[in-house]
Amino acid sequence: xxxxxxxxxxxxxxxxxxxxxxxxxxxxxxxxxxxxxxxxxxxxxxxxxxxxxxxxxxxxxxxxxxxxxxxxxxxxxxxxxxxxxxxxxxxxxxxxxxxxxxxxxxxxxxxxxxxxxxxxxxxxxxxxxxxxxxxxxxxxxxxxxxxxxxxxxxxxxxxxxxxxxxxxxxxxxxxxxxxxxxxxxxxxxxxxxxxxxxxxxxxxxxxxxxxxxxxxxxxxxxxxxxxxxxxxxxxxxxxxxxxxxxxxxxxxxxxxxxxxxxxxxxxxxxxxxxxxxxxxxxxxxxxxxxxxxxxxxxxxxxxxxxxxxxxxxxxxxxxxxxxxxxxxxxxxx
Amino acid sequence: xxxxxxxxxxxxxxxxxxxxxxxxxxxxxxxxxxxxxxxxxxxxxxxxxxxxxxxxxxxxxxxxxxxxxxxxxxxxxxxxxxxxxxxxxxxxxxxxxxxxxxxxxxxxxxxxxxxxxxxxxxxxxxxxxxxxxxxxxxxxxxxxxxxxxxxxxxxxxxxxxxxxxxxxxxxxxxxxxxxxxxxxxxxxxxxxxxxxxxxxxxxxxxxxxxxxxxxxxxxxxxxxxxxxxxxxxxxxxxxxxxxxxxxxxxxxxxxxxxxxxxxxxxxxxxxxxxxxxxxxxxxxxxxxxxxxxxxxxxxxxxxxxxxxxxxxxxxxxxxxxxxxxxxxxxxxx
DNA sequence: GTGAAAGCGCTAACAG
DNA sequence: CTGTTAGCGCTTTCAC
Numbered sequence: 001x002x003x004x005x006x007x008x009x010x011x012x013x014x015x016x017x018x019x020x021x022x023x024x025x026x027x028x029x030x031x032x033x034x035x036x037x038x039x040x041x042x043x044x045x046x047x048x049x050x051x052x053x054x055x056x057x058x059x060x061x062x063x064x065x066x067x068x069x070x071x072x073x074x075x076x077x078x079x080x081x082x083x084x085x086x087x088x089x090x091x092x093x094x095x096x097x098x099x100x101x102x103x104x105x106x107x108x109x110x111x112x113x114x115x116x117x118x119x120x121x122x123x124x125x126x127x128x129x130x131x132x133x134x135x136x137x138x139x140x141x142x143x144x145x146x147x148x149x150x151x152x153x154x155x156x157x158x159x160x161x162x163x164x165x166x167x168x169x170x171x172x173x174x175x176x177x178x179x180x181x182x183x184x185x186x187x188x189x190x191x192x193x194x195x196x197x198x199x200x201x202x203x204x205x206x207x208x209x210x211x212x213x214x215x216x217x218x219x220x221x222x223x224x225x226x227x228x229x230x231x232x233x234x235x236x237x238x239x240x241x242x243x244x245x246x247x248x249x250x251x252x253x254x255x256x257x258x259x260x261x262x263x264x265x266x267x268x269x270x271x272x273x274x275x276x277x278x279x280x281x282x283x284x285x286x287x288x289x290x291x292x293x294x295x296x297x298x299x300x301x302x303x304x305x306x307x308x309x310x311x312x313x314x315x316x317x318x319x320x321x322x323x324x325x326x327x328x329x330x331x332x333x
Numbered sequence: 334x335x336x337x338x339x340x341x342x343x344x345x346x347x348x349x350x351x352x353x354x355x356x357x358x359x360x361x362x363x364x365x366x367x368x369x370x371x372x373x374x375x376x377x378x379x380x381x382x383x384x385x386x387x388x389x390x391x392x393x394x395x396x397x398x399x400x401x402x403x404x405x406x407x408x409x410x411x412x413x414x415x416x417x418x419x420x421x422x423x424x425x426x427x428x429x430x431x432x433x434x435x436x437x438x439x440x441x442x443x444x445x446x447x448x449x450x451x452x453x454x455x456x457x458x459x460x461x462x463x464x465x466x467x468x469x470x471x472x473x474x475x476x477x478x479x480x481x482x483x484x485x486x487x488x489x490x491x492x493x494x495x496x497x498x499x500x501x502x503x504x505x506x507x508x509x510x511x512x513x514x515x516x517x518x519x520x521x522x523x524x525x526x527x528x529x530x531x532x533x534x535x536x537x538x539x540x541x542x543x544x545x546x547x548x549x550x551x552x553x554x555x556x557x558x559x560x561x562x563x564x565x566x567x568x569x570x571x572x573x574x575x576x577x578x579x580x581x582x583x584x585x586x587x588x589x590x591x592x593x594x595x596x597x598x599x600x601x602x603x604x605x606x607x608x609x610x611x612x613x614x615x616x617x618x619x620x621x622x623x624x625x626x627x628x629x630x631x632x633x634x635x636x637x638x639x640x641x642x643x644x645x646x647x648x649x650x651x652x653x654x655x656x657x658x659x660x661x662x663x664x665x666x
Numbered sequence: 667g668t669g670a671a672a673g674c675g676c677t678a679a680c681a682g
Numbered sequence: 683c684t685g686t687t688a689g690c691g692c693t694t695t696c697a698c
Contacts, residue, residue, distance in 0.1 A: 002473075004691060015669040020693060024626065029667055046471045051448040052388050053691035056674040061385060063449075066429070072414040072629075074612075081405040084431055093445060096399070096429045098417055112426065115384040116396075138379045140335075224616070253616055279407070283557070283586055285618040296405075337675055348685045353677060362683055386675035389690040 003045045011045070012038045019039035023049055055117065064306060065113035065121040067097045067106065068146075073222075074278040075126075075248070075295065078147070082299025083122055084256040085311050090307045092119070101126040104270045107135045114141065120306045122299075127191030142309050146302045148192045156309060159302040163193050166291040166324030167200025170273045171245050173326060175208045179243030179271045185230045185255055187247040194247060197275065201245055222247060227254025236260050242270055249274035249281050249290055256284070256331070272331040286330035294322050336378045344378070345371045356382055388450065397639060398446035400430045400439065400455040401479075406555075407611040408581070408628065409457075412479070416455055416633025425452070440468045446471065453639045455632075458483040460524030475642050479635045483527045484586040489642060491652035492635040496526050499624040499657030500533025503606045504578050506659060508541045510666050512558035512604045516549040518563045518588055520580040527580060530608065534578055555580060560587025568595050575603055582607035582614050582623055589617070589664070605664040608650045619663035627655050 005023075009016040014034060017212065021027045022038045041047075055061045064087055068076050084094050089329060095118060097109040103126050113121055120142040132153045144157040174182050184201045187194040202215055218234060220226030227246060234241060244259075246252035252274030264270045268284060274281060277292035305318055338356075342349040347367060352495050354360045355371045374380075388394045391547060397420055401409050417427045430442040436459050446454055453475040465486045467562060477490040517534045520527040535548055551567060553559030560579060564587065577592075579585035585607030589599065597603045599619060607614060610625035638651055 006691075016668055016692075017671095017694080018667085021668090024693080026693095031667065034667080048444070048447045050450060050691055051587070052394060052450045053674090054693065055385050056389065056676090056691080057693045061673085063428075070414065071417070072410045074407075074410075077407075077410045078403045080429065081403065081431060084429055088430075094429045095396075096413065096417055096419075096427045098414060098566055109421075111381070114381045116426065117383060117385045169336065280613050282615060283613060284616055349676075350678085350686080351684060354684090357677085359677095364683065367683080386690090387677065389692090390677045392690085419679085451671050474677075 003047045005047075005049070008038065008041055008045065008047055008063075011041050013252045014038065019213070023253045057320040058247045060119050060310075061117045062092050063116065063118045064092050064094050064254045064303065065097060065109070065116075065118045065123075066094045066112075067099060067109055067121060068124045068125065069101045070098050071096065074100075074250070074280060075276055075293075078295035079124075081298035082175055082296035082304040083146075084299075086300045086303035086307070090303075092303075092307065099126060103133065107133050110135055112138065119310050120144070121152075122146050122302050122306060124148055125153070127188045127194070142306060144302050144306045144309075146298060150192075156318070157302075157305045159305060159322065160319070161193075161293050161298065161322045161324055163196035163324075164203065166275065166293075166326075167197040169200075169324070169326050170206045170275070170291050171201050171204035172207070173328070174243045174245065174271050174273060174332060175204060177271065179333075181214070181216075181241045182243035182245055182271075183218065183234065183239070183241045185218050185220060185227055185244060185246045185251050187220065187222045187251070189219050197247055200313075216241070220251060221246075222250055224250045224254035224257070227251030229254070231255040231258035232262075235264075244270060244272045246272065246274045249276045249278045249288060252288055252290065252331075253284060256288075257315065259265070267331050267333050269332060274331075277327055281327075282329065289332040290327055292323075298322060336380045337383070339376065341371065341374055341380055343432070344374050347371065358460045391401055391642075393449045393452050394409055395425050396449065396451045397425050397636065398426050398430060398442070398449075398451045398456075399427045400432060400442055400454060401457045402434045402459065403431050404429065405431075407583070407613060408626075410613045411628035412457075412632035415448055415495035415629035415634075416479075416636040417632075419633045419636035423636075425636075425640065432459060434644055436466065441471065443468055443651055447474065450641050453477070455479050455635050455639060456483075457481055458486070460521050460527070475639060477635050477642075483525075489651070490635075492631055492638060492639045492655065493652070494526075494626050494631065495657045496529035496597075496657075497536070497661075499608065499626075500530040500578070501537045502533075502657070502659050503608070503624050504534050504537035504539070506576065506661070507545040507576045507604050507606060508537060509666060510604065512666075514547070514549075515576035515578055515604075516551065516567065516572070516574045516576045518551050518553060518577060518579045518584050520553065520555045520584070522552050549574070550633060553580075553584060555583055555591070557583045560584030561591045562587070563590040564591035565595075567598075568592075572604050573610075577603060579605065579607045582609045582611050582621060585621055585623065585664075586613070586617060589621075599664050599666045604666060607664075610660055614660075615662065622665040624660045625658045625660045627657075631655060 005016045005019050009019045087094050106237040123143050124146045125148045142156045160181050218230040220230045274288050274290035277290045281288040338349045338352050342352045420427050432438040457479045458481045475489045481493035551563040553563045607621050610623045614621040614623050
């Protein structure tokens with residue numbers, strides 16, 4: 001039989017109220033003697049306070065839902081780690097939810113998290129989510145959106161990265177370096193980061209006097225297979241290009257494979273730039289020039305913002321746009 | 334104000350017991366009419382059952398703790414994904430805990446998980462954990478150890494990989510291929526997988542008639558930096574070798590860098606084999622020959638075993654040893 | 667300094 | 683078919 005606060009109270013010959021106060025450090029007015037006695041018994045019995053019971057009263061579970069597409073996608077582990085670090089610093093724990101970018105799964109997880117009475121949710125919306133769902137609309141716990149914003153969701157906060165300027169800087173750099181025909185291998189056009197990166201790409205081209213006809217975007221998803229296929233297609237169709245700006249590093253890696261297979265020499269004949277700077281980027285050969293996202297920081301900041309809101313119960317909308325950094329390696333001249 | 338089961342009962346003009354039955358599908362004997370009425374009101378009000386309250390009675394939280402060293406370590410995301418998939422299939426959720434291989438953090442997380450009344454724990458012990466701690470000894474919820482076993486912990490279950498045969502097969506393959514001086518760049522000698530891989534390495538050497546003096550092990554940790562440094566050291570000391578069996582892929586990647594820097598041609602002058610088959614292994618150049626661990630499956634099986642135990646409340650010890658597979662790529666002849 | 671009592675939202679007999 | 687009742691283990695006034 002599990003030992004409860006009652007048992008401790010009985011054994012220490014005090015009331016359960018006293019034990020409760022001691023456990024929760026609300027023991028300013030409890031004598032040192034009593035305190036010691038209680039702690040001694042707690043240690044002896046191996047008593048573990050039942051936080052489920054206290055949650056009923058305090059109305060907080062000290063749990064946060066982390067809803068992401070897929071922890072096995074190399075972008076997310078660091079994000080998750082950042083979030084978990086901040087959460088645990090503040091006494092919260094994280095519930096991991098993988099949605100596979102599936103709107104139905106997202107809704108199911110959100111419902112589950114609500115039932116489990118999490119104090120808040122960190123949410124990276126599906127790139128397929130076009131509109132906000134009913135379940136999301138009526139949710140009454142704080143949600144911070146991470147990386148991808150959702151049109152229509154009045155998330156109480158938002159941490160994103162400056163995708164436009166990240167893409168812009170990358171393409172500008174390529175153009176500066178003398179690449180003249182820079183194409184873009186993008187992710188799914190429905191997702192917000194994709195849209196923004198496309199915008200940055202266009203902006204740079206425009207600035208260099210290119211016309212709409214020079215804007216060449218090949219949509220895919222954010223996988224290396226997709227990058228490989230897009231690149232093959234471009235080559236096979238004989239489309240002229242000497243620069244490839246990729247929606248993420250995985251696409252870039254796929255593109256690099258296709259380029260190599262087709263005998264195109266990187267970075268001399270073709271320059272390639274990725275996005276994300278997953279740890280892989282510096283381990284492949286040639287090392288990938290890429291736009292680095294502060295992944296750990298994104299997770300950390302998001303958790304920080306959420307917890308801040310939880311503590312101050314402010315309903316103000318907060319947002320922060322983190323900076324990217326162009327990391328120049330060996331796939332560009 | 335949040336709507337509770339009481340409100341639903343009042344509005345539907347039934348007792349809360351009836352509502353509870355309907356919510357929990359224990360409504361065999363509730364009239365369809367009543368059921369419909371209740372569901373209608375639930376939908377209208379946006380009522381969300383409070384699982385914290387029901388957990389108090391049912392004594393289960395449908396939560397599982399996942400305690401791993403670091404989700405940002407490329408070995409774990411897939412493991413976590415496997416575990417989360419099985420857990421969510423069965424209606425459980427996973428609480429993510431990163432211990433950084435730090436015994437104190439492990440203990441703190443275990444304590445937290447107990448307080449949160451998780452139904453069970455999936456535990457990958459620190460490679461630094463030499464002995465079982467007090468907190469672990471008295472724990473009374475099911476623990477399954479994943480990947481690394483802990484001496485002294487009577488975990489109720491265990492899912493591991495056959496590290497000995499994995500290492501043995503790899504080294505045997507190298508020897509078969511004509512490499513004659515195979516050294517081993519290992520992880521920390523305190524961790525169980527390290528010990529077992531060393532054992533497999535030795536076994537293969539012995540079988541080929543090598544003496545103790547030919548067993549050359551350089552201990553490091555499981556990072557690419559460690560692999561790089563060990564490899565540099567070996568080269569600088571003029572130790573003769575033509576094969577490098579690495580404790581994991583990260584070590585192998587570091588070793589590959591050092592080899593390249595020193596002008597050693599892989600796989601002709603030196604063969605390299607890794608362990609784990611993280612997705613990176615097939616993306617680097619040359620692609621890494623490595624011992625593949627069924628990472629996703631490990632996570633999935635562990636969750637499966639844990640949940641099975643939870644359902645049958647058997648205290649039998651279960652264990653399963655998963656097979657590795659040697660993936661031959663381009664770093665060996 | 668300490669305790670009594672009320673109650674968090676829900677489930678599980680058991681009774682009708 | 684449905685309701686009554688008795689808690690689950692804990693926190694929090696408020697009284698002493």
